[in-house]
Amino acid sequence: MTDSNPSDARRDPILRVVPAPADINSNGHIFGGWVLSQMDIAGGIVAARIAQGPTATVAIEAMEFIAPILLRDIISVYAHLERRGRTSMGIRIEVIATRGRGQEEVKVTGGLFTFVALDENHRPRALPPV
Secondary structure, X not given: OEOOEOOOXXXXXXXXXXXOHHHEOOOOEEOHHHHHHHHHHHHHHHHHHHHOOOEEEEEEEEEEEOOXXXXXXXXXXXXXXXXXXXXXXXXXXXXXXXEOOOOEEEEEEEEEEEEEEEOOOOOEOOOOOO
């Protein structure tokens, strides 16, 4: 994927968000922690659908910040199942910034988040059958 031509394999975003001025750091970019939280929310939505119940984030692997997010960017967070285990799943997350009145799409970050399905006692439980 190039910065100006995001992957055609991507589906509808799980989240679409506009950062607020309070989310900007001293460099004029959006805080990395804010982006990470949006990714975790989107991944959690996908994981909960797959688990058919509550999940918890247990790891973030191979995350990379590629380009800054700027004020006025519209952030689209895409997520899909990449791997599935007995109680856990790897959710691949990609964040695209749309800027310049929709003239440009830039991949700003991506990563692999691992979620575990939880039972009523907050302990790992088996994922439902496929």
